[in-house]
Amino acid sequence: MRKERRKKFLINRPFQFRYMAILTGVLVSVLSVAFISLYFGIWGGVLDAFSDEQVQNDLIMASRMVEYEKARILSQEPEGALGFFKQAEKLSLRQRDIFKNILDETNRGLIPKFLLLIALIAWASIYLSHKVAGPFYRFQMSLKNIRDGNFSSRMFLRKSDEGKFIAQQFNQTAEYLDRFVGEIKALVRQNKDNPQKLSQKLQDKLADTKTSADS
Amino acid sequence: MRIPSLRFIAILLTFALFPSVPLRAQTVNPSELDPSDRDLLLKIQQDSLQYFIRSSNKDTGLTRDSSLPGSPASIAATGFSLAAFAIGASHGWIDDAYARQYLSKTLKSLLQQAEHENGFFYHFLDAKSGRRVWRSEASSIDTALLVAGALLAAQYYPGTPIAQWSQQIYDRVDWNWMMNNRELMCMGWTPENGFLSYYWDSYNELIILQALAIGASKNAIPKEAWTAWLRREEIYEGKRIIYSYSGSLFTYQYAHAFIDFRPLIDGDINYFENSVRATEANRSYSLRSMLQRKGYSPNSWGLSASLGPGGYRAYGGKPGEGVEDGTIAPYAAISSIVFTPDLSLKAVRHFYEKYRDRLYGHFGFRDAFNLDKNWWAQEYIGIDQGITVLMLENYLADGSVWKKFMANDAIRKWIELSGIKTAS
Numbered sequence: 001m002r003k004e005r006r007k008k009f010l011i012n013r014p015f016q017f018r019y020m021a022i023l024t025g026v027l028v029s030v031l032s033v034a035f036i037s038l039y040f041g042i043w044g045g046v047l048d049a050f051s052d053e054q055v056q057n058d059l060i061m062a063s064r065m066v067e068y069e070k071a072r073i074l075s076q077e078p079e080g081a082l083g084f085f086k087q088a089e090k091l092s093l094r095q096r097d098i099f100k101n102i103l104d105e106t107n108r109g110l111i112p113k114f115l116l117l118i119a120l121i122a123w124a125s126i127y128l129s130h131k132v133a134g135p136f137y138r139f140q141m142s143l144k145n146i147r148d149g150n151f152s153s154r155m156f157l158r159k160s161d162e163g164k165f166i167a168q169q170f171n172q173t174a175e176y177l178d179r180f181v182g183e184i185k186a187l188v189r190q191n192k193d194n195p196q197k198l199s200q201k202l203q204d205k206l207a208d209t210k211t212s213a214d215s
Numbered sequence: 216m217r218i219p220s221l222r223f224i225a226i227l228l229t230f231a232l233f234p235s236v237p238l239r240a241q242t243v244n245p246s247e248l249d250p251s252d253r254d255l256l257l258k259i260q261q262d263s264l265q266y267f268i269r270s271s272n273k274d275t276g277l278t279r280d281s282s283l284p285g286s287p288a289s290i291a292a293t294g295f296s297l298a299a300f301a302i303g304a305s306h307g308w309i310d311d312a313y314a315r316q317y318l319s320k321t322l323k324s325l326l327q328q329a330e331h332e333n334g335f336f337y338h339f340l341d342a343k344s345g346r347r348v349w350r351s352e353a354s355s356i357d358t359a360l361l362v363a364g365a366l367l368a369a370q371y372y373p374g375t376p377i378a379q380w381s382q383q384i385y386d387r388v389d390w391n392w393m394m395n396n397r398e399l400m401c402m403g404w405t406p407e408n409g410f411l412s413y414y415w416d417s418y419n420e421l422i423i424l425q426a427l428a429i430g431a432s433k434n435a436i437p438k439e440a441w442t443a444w445l446r447r448e449e450i451y452e453g454k455r456i457i458y459s460y461s462g463s464l465f466t467y468q469y470a471h472a473f474i475d476f477r478p479l480i481d482g483d484i485n486y487f488e489n490s491v492r493a494t495e496a497n498r499s500y501s502l503r504s505m506l507q508r509k510g511y512s513p514n515s516w517g518l519s520a521s522l523g524p525g526g527y528r529a530y531g532g533k534p535g536e537g538v539e540d541g542t543i544a545p546y547a548a549i550s551s552i553v554f555t556p557d558l559s560l561k562a563v564r565h566f567y568e569k570y571r572d573r574l575y576g577h578f579g580f581r582d583a584f585n586l587d588k589n590w591w592a593q594e595y596i597g598i599d600q601g602i603t604v605l606m607l608e609n610y611l612a613d614g615s616v617w618k619k620f621m622a623n624d625a626i627r628k629w630i631e632l633s634g635i636k637t638a639s
Contacts (some may be wrong), residue, residue, distance in 0.1 A: 057285025064283070064527060065339075065349050071520050071529035072402070073413050074461055095351050101346075161595065 015162065019128075026124055030117050037113055041106030046120040049098045064089040143168065151178035223516040225370060239264065242289030245611055252560055253611070255567060259549065260607040263579035264303045267296040267599040270578075272342040273394035275328060276321025276396070277634030280343060281576070287349060287613040288342035290329075291357040295601020299383075302608050316376065318368050322380035324388075325361070332404055334388030334434075336361060352403030352411060355393045358596075359424035362388065363473045363620070365426075370619035375415075385625070390428035390436050398443040400424060400436065417445035419459035422470035422486070428437040430629030441633035449534035452499060454492045457484055462500075462535020464519035464547035465602065467493045472551065472605040474626065475617030480636040492553040493534075497547075497557060499531035501539065508541035510586035514565035516558075521583040521599065541587040545580040550606040553614075579603060 010016055048054070077103045094163060138155050145153035155167040184205060191198035242342065248256075270279040272288065278296040280289035297318060304314030328345035335358045338351035362385050369381035395401045399414040401514065402420070411445050415421040421444060428436040446457045459466035467490040470476075476487040498516040505511045518537075520529045521544035530538055548562035566574060573591045574581055582592040582599055609616050 054285060057283070060283065061285055061287070061349070064281075065351075069525035071461075071527055090349065094348070097348065097350070106373055 022124075022128060026121060033113050033117055034110065035112050038106060041109050042102055045102030045105065051104060058091060058094060059087075062087045062094060065090050085191070109119075131160055131162045131199075134158065135161050135167065139163075139170065141175070146174060146177070151181050226414065232487060245613070248560075249352075252277075252564070254546055255563065255605055256552075256560075259563065259567075259579050260604055260611070261303075261308055263600040263603045263607075264299050264308065264578065266578035266595050266597065267292075267299045267604075268303075268309070270323070270597065271296055274320075275324040275342060276317055277324060277329070277340055277342045277345065278597050280339065280597055281582075285369075287339040289357070289597055290336040290354065291360040292597025293321065294357075294361035294600055295323070295605070297364040297368040298616070299601060299604045301368040302604060305371055305615075306612075315375075318372070318377045319380070319498065321561065322368075322377060322384065324367065325365075325384055326380055331358075332388075332406075333392045333513055334358070334384075336619070338403070340408060350407065352559045353478065354400070354403045355400050355415070356420060356424050358388060359427050360469065362427055364601075366623055367473060367616060367620050368623070370622060385427070385431065386433045388431070389422070389434040390431055391434050393463060393510075394436055398440060400428065400440065414510065415444060417447050417460060418457050419461070419466035420469035423473060424475060425633075426470070426629040427625060429632055430623075430625030430627070432625065432628075437526075438525075438632040438634075451496045452494075453532045453534070454496070456492050456534050457472055457486070457489050458493060458534035459531075460535055462497065462518070462531030462533055462537055463529050464492075464494060464497050464517060464531070464544075464551060465599075466531075467554075468550045468602055468606065472585065472602055472609070473551075473616065473620045475614060475621050478638045480638055481633070485638075487554070490551075494551040494554045496534065497532035498555075500537060501543075504539065504541075505602055508539075508587055510541050510543050512565075514558075514561045515543060516562060517544050517549075517551075518542075519544045519547035521547070522592045522594060523583060523595065524582040524585050524588045540585065542583050542585040542590075544583045544599065545574065546582070546603050549580070550602045552606055552610045 066083060133171045135155075135157055138157065142153050151174060154171050156165050157164055184202065187198060187201045187205065191201060245253075253433065264283070267278055268281065268332065271277065271293075272279075275288075276293070276296070277284045277288035277290075300309060300314045300317050303309040304311045308389055322409065324345055325336070328338055330345060330347040332353040335353040337357060338354040338357050339345040339349050340346060340515040341348050362381075365381035365384050369378035372378055390400075393400050393404070395410045397414065399416050401410045402413040402415060403411045406410070415424060423517040425436075425441055425444070429438055429441060445459070448455055448457050450456075451458075469486065471490055476490075479487075498513075499520050501508070501511040501516045501518055502513065518530045518532045518539050520531075521527070521542065523530065523540060523542040525540070528538060528540075528542075529536075530540070530544070532539070545562070545566045548559050548566070552563075566580060566605055570591075574584055576595070578600060578602075580594045582594055582596050584591045605616055629635075
């Protein structure tokens with residue numbers, strides 16, 4: 001386990017920084033939309049529902065509601081502290097309902113925004129992963145071609161794909177192998193009537209190469 | 216010896232000239248009305264109708280309880296609004312297409328948006344969303360007034376979606392549930408505390424609730440409920456009156472705005488005649504306090520639930536609790552016009568000519584005034600403007616609301632089941 005511990009976190013700064021910026025950007029935009037919607041949704045609702053005029057209206061309405069109830073049941077309760085407490089209770093319940101409505105409405109307002117953001121994140125995920133998955137796939141196919149003996153195979157990546165520097169190295173390697181095997185093939189063709197000369201030429205050619213069969 | 220004041224002498228003269236209990240109130244036939252009186256009554260009716268046009272939400276159609284800023288929608292006011300729009304369109308005061316649009320929009324909101332419990336709407340709703348506000352109760356009487364307004368509107372537009380939706384609203388109400396397994400209907404229910412501890416147990420506006428609940432084609436209450444409530448009676452100034460506990464005039468009016476009680480006899484009671492007597496008694500009760508209250512006079516009367524200097528109160532006369540402080544609600548006298556046309560007309564003239572500047576506005580008469588405290592309501596209350604529109608319609612248009620409402624199957628069923636006799 002200890003062997004696998006990373007000693008260096010930034011092994012390819014431009015690549016890693018680019019991805020850090022993209023991921024941070026997505027997260028910041030999601031959080032910003034959520035925060036701004038919540039803040040302005042709630043605060044806007046509070047400003048509207050608890051404006052001086054509205055609070056005054058609510059105070060009057062709380063009193064009116066108690067009066068309506070008393071009128072309907074013909075309550076003979078004396079005015080005063082009890083009536084005041086009833087009005088306060090009405091107003092308190094009303095304000096709780098108002099605040100709940102503000103939260104509910106804000107949440108309802110968030111749903112379409114979040115749906116839009118999820119769609120955006122989904123699109124961004126596919127786009128970003130494709131930038132990596134695409135080259136992986138091409139690597140896989142190119143390596144298979146080489147394994148199958150097609151040394152003329154090369155990797156061509158899209159402009160926005162990641163891993164161009166590896167593809168370049170891969171193509172250089174493939175090109176070297178292509179040329180190397182091509183030269184061997186040429187030697188075979190040229191010396192097919194002279195096996196001794198061919199053997200010597202091949203030995204010279206392969207002298208600098210190293211394989212697992214050497215040991 | 217103290218010399219009687221001029222005011223005292225004037226009051227004595229008034230008593231001599233205007234007996235507190237008139238011999239027969241119904242003397243003014245609407246067809247024989249002086250054109251200026253008719254014009255005034257029509258103006259009041261049309262201006263009161265404006266309240267519903269201006270105070271109903273443009274999206275849901277729900278009508279605000281009052282003109283007070285921040286006032287929620289009231290389900291009873293919305294019921295009156297449905298009725299008022301249909302009436303207005305029938306006279307051409309409102310464009311028919313506009314009225315149809317309003318009625319459709321409102322009925323759809325009531326069916327799909329407005330919060331309710333077993334079909335009983337919450338008393339106060341947010342006019343924009345239809346959500347319950349102020350932790351109000353799912354109210355039996357307010358739902359009944361809404362259903363009555365919807366059924367009346369349906370009669371103006373038979374065979375249309377308006378009629379269909381109105382019936383759906385009616386059919387959805389589980390009247391039986393509101394009985395709470397008792398003999399009487401409960402006043403309401405809240406999610407927090409369940410059924411309220413108050414029941415409709417004696418004569419008042421409950422008649423419209425009972426009529427609709429017994430006559431319903433779905434979830435009707437047992438017919439025995441009709442006899443379960445108390446007909447409290449008292450002899451007042453020599454006349455027998457079945458009275459409401461508050462003695463408020465509106466309690467003798469609401470059911471009568473829709474139901475034509477003139478030919479109906481319940482046992483030995485004719486509720487129309489009863490309302491005539493109760494109205495006269497209410498006026499008479501205030502006249503007895505003329506010495507103490509500046510506002511009371513033979514042409515200035517109307518003790519009913521209304522705003523007052525100390526807030527909204529169930530003002531009323533005798534028989535009943537007789538709570539009064541000098542506050543007069545003009546709507547109460549106007550809406551008695553089918554019972555006491557002569558007296559009501561004089562009161563209307565008096566209020567309009569004497570107090571127009573302070574009492575009359577864009578939506579007709581404001582709710583109330585109190586001369587002793589020099590207090591004048593600035594507000595209009597939806598249900599008070601509503602009863603004004605309906606009662607004036609009955610008076611001026613030959614009982615057109617009664618005729619339409621009585622054509623409802625539910626009303627016929629209620630009359631049959633409750634054992635009410637129809638005078639031939």
